[in-house]
Amino acid sequence: MESAGQEVGRIETRLRHLGAKLDKLVVKADEAGTDLKVDYRKQIDHIKDKHAVVQSKLDAFKAASGQKWDNFKGGVEVAWHDLENAFKALKQGGNDAPAASGDAGQPATTPDLPIKP
Numbered sequence: 001m002e003s004a005g006q007e008v009g010r011i012e013t014r015l016r017h018l019g020a021k022l023d024k025l026v027v028k029a030d031e032a033g034t035d036l037k038v039d040y041r042k043q044i045d046h047i048k049d050k051h052a053v054v055q056s057k058l059d060a061f062k063a064a065s066g067q068k069w070d071n072f073k074g075g076v077e078v079a080w081h082d083l084e085n086a087f088k089a090l091k092q093g094g095n096d097a098p099a100a101s102g103d104a105g106q107p108a109t110t111p112d113l114p115i116k117p
Contacts, residue, residue, distance in 0.1 A: 004069030015055055047090060
């Protein structure tokens with residue numbers, strides 16, 4: 001069984017990975033045509049907001065010294081689920097959606113929740 005610190009560390013690693021994918025998507029969106037660019041940038045900004053929510057919940061846990069992970073885990077799970085759904089929505093937005101470079105056929109989302117239910 002992972003400790004709360006290990007679990008938070010693992011989630012933060014996944015968030016950094018998703019942040020890098022977001023950066024790649026921004027570049028691809030900026031290279032897209034004008035109409036597509038506006039739509040994708042809105043979707044990417046939405047994903048960035050969800051990403052920030054997950055990070056803020058993890059930061060709140062770390063700042064709440066001594067409180068149990070169980071008190072925060074549910075909120076982090078919900079925020080992560082929202083982030084994951086935002087990535088899926090971008091991917092399902094059509095075949096013209098910009099793909100993160102270097103992912104050769106891999107989806108722009110991470111398919112599994114990083115938190116054990």
